[in-house]
Amino acid sequence: MALTxxxxxxxxxxxxxxxxxxxxxxxxxxxxEDVKRPxxxxxxxxxxxxxxxxxxxxxxxxxxxxxEPEDSTSVGADLHRRWVDLKxxxxxxxxxxxxxxxxxxxDVAKERYSEALTQNLPTEIxxxxxxxxxxxxxxxxxxxAMRDAARxxx
Numbered sequence: 001m002a003l004t005x006x007x008x009x010x011x012x013x014x015x016x017x018x019x020x021x022x023x024x025x026x027x028x029x030x031x032x033e034d035v036k037r038p039x040x041x042x043x044x045x046x047x048x049x050x051x052x053x054x055x056x057x058x059x060x061x062x063x064x065x066x067x068e069p070e071d072s073t074s075v076g077a078d079l080h081r082r083w084v085d086l087k088x089x090x091x092x093x094x095x096x097x098x099x100x101x102x103x104x105x106x107d108v109a110k111e112r113y114s115e116a117l118t119q120n121l122p123t124e125i126x127x128x129x130x131x132x133x134x135x136x137x138x139x140x141x142x143x144x145a146m147r148d149a150a151r152x153x154x
Contacts, residue, residue: 003066010125011067013116014058017129018070020112021055024048024139027105034098040146044102047139054132061125096154099147106140 003011025048032044059069113133121129 007065007067009119010121011062011065013119013121014062014065014125015067015070016112017116017132018055018058018062019072020109021051021058021132022070022072024051024105024109024136025055027102031098031102035095037095040095043142043146050135050139054135057128057132061128096147096150099143099150102143103140103147106136106143109136110140 028044028048028051032041032048035041035044059071062069110133113129113136116129117126117133
């Protein structure tokens with residue numbers, strides 16, 4: 001069954017969000033590996049798992065729509081992570097630098113979810129995207145608060 005243009009647009013929008021979630025999963029995983037504090041390590045690991053779950057939820061939705069779900073991170077995020085790895089070798093992976101990078105990733109996620117919510121989404125999909133967007137906002141605010149606390153210490 002061929003997808004209608006509306007469905008193709010919807011699948012494209014959802015696949016962009018899947019890519020964003022995959023980027024978050026990988027990014028938070030790197031942060032968890034790089035950070036020293038056990039509480040931050042646990043938080044980043046938990047956020048990585050939540051991003052993976054969000055991606056899976058979106059992938060199921062794309063399959064239900066008859067589309068082909070995205071299953072990888074974006075090229076931009078891969079390049080960003082490599083740059084962060086290189087930068088962290090030079091800067092010594094201090095807590096504030098790691099939190100800055102995590103916040104930068106969440107800024108991108110906020111932008112992508114906000115953009116998706118400007119689309120004409122079916123009610124049940126809009127509800128899903130809005131729920132996930134609230135998680136993105138929570139992640140962003142937590143990371144920023146931790147970064148501000150780390151900045152105040154230095």
